[in-house]
């Protein structure tokens with residue numbers, strides 16, 4: 245068994261897959277600790293023990309990485325909701341909680357830079373704000389002791405370059421993950437593979453894709469990237485059934501013309517098998533930093549880890565294969581119903 249903490253991210257990637265659980269915002273929302281639509285993780289200050297437990301749940305399920313829950317903890321977003329004064333306490337506490345779990349579980353400790361929501365091509369004022377935000381986030385993460393930083397959910401190549409610069413300026417390994425919209429391109433027109441190749445050439449240690457797309461619609465884009473890029477590649481789909489017609493979770497619909505993002509996505513949650521299949525296929529394509537983004541729950545992570553050949557702490561409770569004798573005692577209700585041992589009312 246590799247001591248991942250000792251060898252660090254880059255050596256671990258050379259030896260095999262590194263599994264990374266994400267999806268903190270959606271999981272916290274489902275657990276009742278975060279407001280949908282606003283998606284500001286005040287839970288870090290209000291209920292730090294809940295954040296710590298979710299980090300532990302993901303590690304238990306097989307995550308090699310504890311990612312500080314600082315996604316959307318940025319100056320511009322907090323300014324919009326009038327809570328800018330919470331920025332630094334929230335950031336530092338999120339780092340402190342993640343650091344504790346990472347050190348206790350001997351997993352990798354990562355910082356995070358999310359999309360700015362203000363950057364626009366050619367807008368100098370927006371660029372100045374974005375650079376300032378990315379730089380303070382990278383510096384705080386470095387001071388908080390992270391071992392590398394993941395820039396993610398960025399859908400402009402130009403903005404991804406700014407995030408990469410901010411990470412390189414603090415001297416840490418950089419993962420840069422792009423979010424690919426419905427048309428299959430970055431919003432400033434680059435193809436995902438070109439953008440990833442350029443980011444790798446500019447010094448990103450790992451480039452790849454996260455968020456927006458589920459397993460089925462991320463795989464074809466990942467294939468284009470792994471065919472073009474020689475550096476390590478990351479792949480973290482959302483855990484939702486996206487389709488060729490509705491390739492991102494923001495456009496998933498209820499079949500009556502209404503989109504279901506973000507609070508009525510439940511019928512579209514991907515199964516653990518779909519996420520496991522994705523992990524295997526992504527690995528075959530050459531991706532080495534593999535995980536799940538929005539919608540991912542610990543059971544998805546466990547199935548992905550097991551599909552990649554791992555036995556993790558939560559494997560103790562993976563679904564049981566029943567012997568013939570055990571089946572007599574643990575027979576599912578549906579099977580009993582089929583055999584006619586229960587009437588319709590009882591089965592319901």
Ligand SMILES: [Zn+2]
Nearest residue numbers: 455456537538
């Ligand atoms: Zn996501």
